[in-house]
Amino acid sequence: MTYPIFNSVVNRIEADLKKRDITINSFRTWHEDRINATGLEIEIDLNKKTNYLKALSINFDWDRFRETVLAQELEGMEAHPFLQDDNKVETSISPVIDIEVTWLFDQKAPHPRLAAQNGNYRLSVASEWMEEISKEVNELLADDDIITRWHIEVEGTESSKYLSAVNLISYFQYTLSDLNTLNEVHEFVSKRLQELLVKSNRVLKIADQTLESQAA
Secondary structure: OOHHHHHHHHHHHHHHHHHOOOEEEEEEEEEEHHOOEEEEEEEEEEEOOOOEEEEEEEEEEEEEHHHHHHHOOOOOOOOOOOHHOOOOOOOOOOEEEEEEEEEOOOOOOOOOOOOOOOOOHHHHHHHHHHHHHHHHHHOOOOOHOOOOEEEEEEEOOOEEEEEEEEEEEEEEEEEOOOOHHHHHHHHHHHHHHHHHHHHHHHHHHHHHHHHHHOOO
């Protein structure tokens, strides 16, 4: 199954990222025909920008239903394959794009309050700096009306546990309604990507400042 609109957006995102001074660890699209879905996964290396985070992950989720609705709304899409299907999907779903942004903390960083090692008390210490970061990030992203949560993974024994993953995740959603051409879609997504990268950099600074101050 092909997604001409989404694939063109992916190409625009790739071109925009190549113009920036960033290191891309991975850039891949995925398709799951069984659930009529597709997406783009990007991972940006943060090792040169901070001592406490290792990567930024940005995932775009899309599906056949939103592709079909958007194709119906855009000019010049009469030949879109989904509109040629005799069994064309009829849906009232809005053409929105879901974007998951994840800040991956380096749980192995040489920081006394970042890694959870040698006992459960480290987990409670980690919760303190995570709560502080959450408070500031929620204030930063208050106007976005989004969900932000922590995802942690804990390994070890009952007497000695450690954090094997510490990720802060925000879920954004943007509507592509009221756009008339594919070029307008490209420009819209490009602007939203720019905004996300700026906000991501601010979150990175919040995390750095919080961890630095708690280490002092």
